[in-house]
Amino acid sequence: MKLLRYGPRGQEKPGILDQDGAIRALPADLGDIAGDLLSPEGLAKIAALDVTTLPKVDGAPRIGPCVTRTGKFICIGLNYSDHAAESNMALPAEPVVFGKWTSAIQGPNDDVEIPRGSEKTDWEVELGVVIGTPGRNIAKADALSHVAGYCVVHDVSERAFQLERGGTWDKGKGCDTFGPIGPWLVTADEVGDPQKLGLWLEVDGHRYQDGTTANMIFDVATIVSYLSDFCTLEAGDIISTGTPKGVGLGQKPPVYLRAGQTVRLGIEGLGEQAQTMVAAA
Template sequence: MKLLRYGAKGKEKPGVLDKEGRIRDLSGIIADISGETISPKSLTRLAKIKPESLPLVRGTPRIGPCVANPQKFIAIGLNYSDHAAESNLPVPPEPVVFTKHVSCISGPDDDVTIPPKSKKSDWEVELGVIIGTRAKNIKKKDALAHVAGYCTINDLSEREFQIERAGQWTKGKSYDTFGPIGPWLVTTDEVKDPQKLKLWLELNGKKVQDGSTSTMVFGVAHIVAYLSQFFTLMPGDIITTGTPPGVGMGMKPQRFLKPGDVMRIGIEGLGVQQQKVVRDK
C-alpha cells in the first residue's frame, strides 16, 4: 500500500493511493496515518480494504508528511562511502547517529525555508524508514519485521550551523521545513529489498545526486538493530539513512541553496518530492 496524508497543514486526513494513482479517503476507517495505525495488525486490516470502495478525493490537494506525530526523527550520517569522501571525512566504523527535531518535518512539496542569514543550506536525498513495531535490543535478523514502510526524505542541512558552530549536527539539520517526508509511506510488502533502490535529486532541472541504496555502508536492518541498543524505537518513529554523493558542500566550487531554487527528488517506487526554496524572515 501507499499510504499518505492530504489536506491543509495541521488538518491532514489519511488516504491511500488506488491502482490508478488517485487518492482515496481513509478517514472513515482510521483517524490518521500514525504510530497507532501502522502496526502489523492495523496494516493487515487496511490491506484487506479495496481502495476503489473508498471515497475518491477530487482535485489536487496538498500532500502532508506521510506519518503524523512521530516521537523521534533519527538520522544516520556519512552512510555512503563516496559521500564521506566528498565530505573529506573517513568512513565511520559504526553508524553516526544524530537527531532532526520533529518540528522540522514538512510536506513533500511544501516550500523549504532557509534561515535568514544562511549561506550554506544544502540538500540530501535519503531513504526514510518508518517503524511499525516497538524495537528494543533486537537482532539484525529480526530488524526488518519492525519496519512498517519506507519513504522519500530530503535531509536538508545548513552546513555552517552543522560544521562551523561547535560541531553540533542537530542544529544544522533541524530548521523548520528541513525534513520533507513523503509523498507516501510505502508498506514493506511493496519494497522487495530496501538495499536495491535508486535515488536521485535534481536542482533546477539538473541531476546532481544519482545513487543506489546498495552502496550504503550500513544497511537498513543493521541500522534498526543498532539503534535499538541505545533507545527504544517506537511505532511512527522515522529514520533517515544517509545520502549518496552530489551534495552542494562536495562540489568544486561549492554550491548552496538560494531563494528560487527548485529541488526535485525521488526514490524508486517511493515517490517524488518537489520543493521551492524561499528565505525565512
C-alpha cells in the first residue's frame, strides 16, 4: 500500500493511492497516519478496505509529510563507503547517529529554506524507515518486523553549521524545512527487500547522486536493532539511513545550493520529491 497525507499545511488528511495513481480518502474513523494505525493491526484495517469504493480526492492537492506525530527523527551518517570517501572521513566501525528536529519535517514538494547565514546548504537523498511496532533491544532477526514501511527522505544539510560550528552535526541537519518526507509511506510488504532499491538526486536537471541501498555499510535490520539498544523505538519514528556519493560537499570544487534552484530526488518504488530552494526570511 502507498499511504499519504494531503491538504494544506497543518490540515492534512490521510489517504491512499489507488492502482491508477489517484488519491482516495481514508475513512476518518481510522485516524491519521500515525501511532496505532502504523501497527500491523492498524495496517491490516486499511488493507481490508475496498479502495475502489473510497472517495476520490479532486484536483492536485498539496502532499504533506506521509506520517505525523513523529517522536524521533533519527539519522545515520556515513553509511555508504563511497560517501565516506568523498567526505574524507573514515569508515565507521558502528553506525554514526545524529538527529533532526521534528520541526524540520515537511511535505515532499514544499519549498526548502536556505537558512540565514548559510553558505554551504547541501543535498542528500536517503531511504527513510518508519517504525510501526514499538520495541527496545530488538534482535536483528526480528528488526524488519518492527518496520511499518519506507519513504523518501531528503536529508538537507548545512555543512558549515554541521562541521565548522563546534562539531555537533544536529545544528546543520535540523533546520526548519530540512526534512522533506514522502510522497508516500510504502508499506513493508510492498517494498520487500529494502537493500535492493535505486536512489537518485538531481539539481536543476543535473544528476549528482545515483546509487543503490545495496551499498549500505549497515543495512536496515542492523540499524533498527542497533538503535533499539539505546532507546525505545516508537510507532511513527523515522530513521534516515544515509546517502550515497554525489553530495555537494564531495564535488571538486564543492557545489552548494542557491535560492531559485530545483532539487528532484527519488527512490525506486517509493516515489519522487521536487523542491524549490528559497532564502529564509
